[in-house]
Amino acid sequence: xSRILAALTILLALLVAASLALGDVSxxxxxxxxxxxxxxxxxxxSVMIVFDLRLPRxLLALLVxxxxxxxxxxxxxxxRNPLAEPGVLGINSGAAAxxxxxxxxxxxxxxxxxxxxxxxxxxxxxxxxxxLAWRGSTSSLRIILIGIGLSSxxxxxxTFLSAFGxxxxxxxxxxxxxxxxxxxxxxxxxxxxxxxIIPVMLAFLASRELDLICFGDNYARSLGQPVDRVRGMMIVxxxxxxxxxxxxxGLIGFVGLVAPHVARRLVGASHARIFPVAALIGxxxxxxxxxxxxxxxxxxxLPAGIVTGLVGAPFFAYxxxxxxxxxx
Amino acid sequence: xxxxxxxxAKIASKGLDIAYGQRRIVGGLDLVIPxxxxxxxxxxxxxxxxxxxxxxAALMKPSHGSILLDGRDLRGLSTRDVARKVGVLLxxxxxxxxxxxxxxxxxxxxxxxxxxxRWSAEDQTAVDEALMLxxxxxxxxxxxxxxxxGQRQRAWIAMTLAQQGEAILLDEPTTYLDLEHQVELxxxxxxxxxxxxxxxxxxxxxxxxxxxxxxxxxxxxxxxITAAGKPEAVITAETxxxxxxxxxxxxxxxxxxxxxxxxx
Numbered sequence: 001x002s003r004i005l006a007a008l009t010i011l012l013a014l015l016v017a018a019s020l021a022l023g024d025v026s027x028x029x030x031x032x033x034x035x036x037x038x039x040x041x042x043x044x045x046s047v048m049i050v051f052d053l054r055l056p057r058x059l060l061a062l063l064v065x066x067x068x069x070x071x072x073x074x075x076x077x078x079x080r081n082p083l084a085e086p087g088v089l090g091i092n093s094g095a096a097a098x099x100x101x102x103x104x105x106x107x108x109x110x111x112x113x114x115x116x117x118x119x120x121x122x123x124x125x126x127x128x129x130x131x132l133a134w135r136g137s138t139s140s141l142r143i144i145l146i147g148i149g150l151s152s153x154x155x156x157x158x159t160f161l162s163a164f165g166x167x168x169x170x171x172x173x174x175x176x177x178x179x180x181x182x183x184x185x186x187x188x189x190x191x192x193x194x195x196x197i198i199p200v201m202l203a204f205l206a207s208r209e210l211d212l213i214c215f216g217d218n219y220a221r222s223l224g225q226p227v228d229r230v231r232g233m234m235i236v237x238x239x240x241x242x243x244x245x246x247x248x249x250g251l252i253g254f255v256g257l258v259a260p261h262v263a264r265r266l267v268g269a270s271h272a273r274i275f276p277v278a279a280l281i282g283x284x285x286x287x288x289x290x291x292x293x294x295x296x297x298x299x300x301x302l303p304a305g306i307v308t309g310l311v312g313a314p315f316f317a318y319x320x321x322x323x324x325x326x327x328x
Numbered sequence: 329x330x331x332x333x334x335x336x337a338k339i340a341s342k343g344l345d346i347a348y349g350q351r352r353i354v355g356g357l358d359l360v361i362p363x364x365x366x367x368x369x370x371x372x373x374x375x376x377x378x379x380x381x382x383x384x385a386a387l388m389k390p391s392h393g394s395i396l397l398d399g400r401d402l403r404g405l406s407t408r409d410v411a412r413k414v415g416v417l418l419x420x421x422x423x424x425x426x427x428x429x430x431x432x433x434x435x436x437x438x439x440x441x442x443x444x445x446r447w448s449a450e451d452q453t454a455v456d457e458a459l460m461l462x463x464x465x466x467x468x469x470x471x472x473x474x475x476x477x478g479q480r481q482r483a484w485i486a487m488t489l490a491q492q493g494e495a496i497l498l499d500e501p502t503t504y505l506d507l508e509h510q511v512e513l514x515x516x517x518x519x520x521x522x523x524x525x526x527x528x529x530x531x532x533x534x535x536x537x538x539x540x541x542x543x544x545x546x547x548x549x550x551x552x553i554t555a556a557g558k559p560e561a562v563i564t565a566e567t568x569x570x571x572x573x574x575x576x577x578x579x580x581x582x583x584x585x586x587x588x589x590x591x592x
Contacts, residue, residue: 205443211431212438214424222385222418223491224411224439269424269431 001273004266008280012062015287019058020050022295052185060184061290061304062283063192064249065259069282070203071242072256073263073274077210078234079140085257086242088147089235092253093154094125095246096177100158103173104165111183114176115247122243125150130235138228139217179252179305181290192248199240200279206234207271214269252305254312255285285312337396338363338495338527339384344393346376346383346551353379354551357393361544363494366521367529368538371548372572377531378419380548381497384529385416397495411439414495415488417481419503423472429483430468433458436490458489461524462516478509482516489520496520498530502537514541535572539563539587547571563587 021027027035027046035043035050071086079088086092098121102109109117129150133142162170209230213220220227242256263278286304289311293302337360344357354376361367361384369377382388384395386402395402397413405413415436423432436458437451459465462482472480481501488496498517502510518541520526532538538545539559547555547562549571555562564587568576574591581588 218387222416224408269427
């Protein structure tokens with residue numbers, strides 16, 4: 001466990017360092033060292049590149065990764081379905097529909113409004129899914145089915161708006177939806193960090209509840225767990241976490257699905273162990289995706305969401321394949 | 329206690345109606361589960377056995393009537409209170425992938441722990457004892473999905489024992505087990521009742537198994553009690569013919585002396 005954590009931390013540190021060094025203007029290790037410590041003859045231009053451009057961006061990617069992985073871990077546990085990720089609660093499609101509406105209906109909206117709309121859309125959808133799935137108690141299957149239904153409804157709304165909206169606005173919305181951390185700044189980083197700290201801690205504290213709810217509603221209840229209350233509170237945490245991630249970075253897929261699965265394979269079924277490992281994996285994935293998106297086709301920047309999709313899908317297939325053959 | 333011929337009721341239901349939606353499964357059930365005895369519920373498929381078990385464990389709410397657990401109304405108890413008194417093994421229990429026997433049994437301590445309490449010496453003792461009683465101590469580090477059906481069943485029973493409730497409810501615990509493991513499991517239940525004063529209620533499919541091991545048998549048909557009492561009193565050709573629609577001869581089991589029914 002501690003070996004895995006150490007290895008992942010080193011990997012993350014390397015990715016962060018590489019993200020600071022690589023880009024349109026490549027910096028040497030010495031430049032970065034001088035820029036970050038403020039020692040020697042720090043070149044003002046490299047100081048600017050490191051602190052104003054690359055550092056906020058890499059930190060934002062890291063935080064988004066942690067949020068997505070934590071939300072994914074919770075969703076996997078409460079839905080008891082290996083393919084469940086925060087998207088099944090309608091969070092992504094809700095955020096997308098709300099953001100599209102704001103962009104198309106209001107000419108040139110401020111970014112903050114866009115983010116608020118994204119978060120509210122996500123929260124409204126999660127609430128609607130949970131409320132519609134309630135029949136005296138909750139069932140994970142009902143939540144998944146209603147989530148899929150409402151998601152397609154919201155997606156239809158998004159498509160409708162994009163078909164009739166002004167082409168320039170629609171394109172801006174599409175870029176936002178593709179999932180990227182390109183317009184990062186330190187204020188955003190601090191806000192997201194503050195926003196995430198409590199839900200991430202609460203999720204970690206709830207590890208034992210998640211361990212038990214994995215057994216299924218009947219068993220969890222027979223051992224004294226108030227299943228509906230726990231599931232409801234966990235859905236709130238998922239909404240707060242991934243709603244915030246979607247609001248600042250658009251739709252970055254696969255991280256919420258891949259990170260908890262990989263973590264589980266590495267450290268077993270206990271959530272107290274899964275959470276830190278999944279969070280580090282999520283951070284590595286998004287930081288790496290953003291780095292790759294910036295450097296493969298310069299000066300073009302691929303949105304991180306597209307890279308995670310491109311890298312995540314085959315990786316996930318490989319995982320499933322390995323599980324099929326490694327089982328016996 | 330030794331002279332007490334009519335032991336106190338551990339669980340009792342009064343006028344219990346249970347329904348799935350509009351369909352009534354159990355109607356007007358007055359059932360008494362004697363404390364510190366092994367009670368078997370038998371009856372054909374759809375007679376409401378499993379439904380009754382689930383309702384006793386507070387997993388289903390009755391539409392009418394009440395259930396008394398140690399003389400207290402079940403409705404007044406929280407799920408956690410119930411979990412401290414009653415352990416349940418349901419059919420087709422599935423644990424998360426890769427879980428070890430030790431992990432599973434430790435879950436049994438859930439109702440005794442608060443959100444911030446650490447794993448206590450008391451928790452560890454309860455888990456060790458449960459593993460020892462069920463003979464699963466050697467398997468504690470093995471993954472549950474790598475075990476045989478019989479071992480897995482004993483691990484689940486160990487989890488219910490770690491709850492340290494006085495009552496254990498088992499839904500068809502011997503189904504899908506081979507004969508050796510069936511006998512092993514029935515002996516485990518007998519030991520828990522006789523030596524550890526547990527109250528065990530099991531839904532059983534095998535009438536002869538029920539007659540051989542249980543001290544109290546409740547025969548159910550269409551959600552109502554047809555007969556209840558000692559095996560000798562309950563297992564008769566008439567009752568079997570009435571409930572299971574099968575003609576049988578009931579003889580004395582040459583080994584245990586209990587009723588043994590043989591279809592004609």
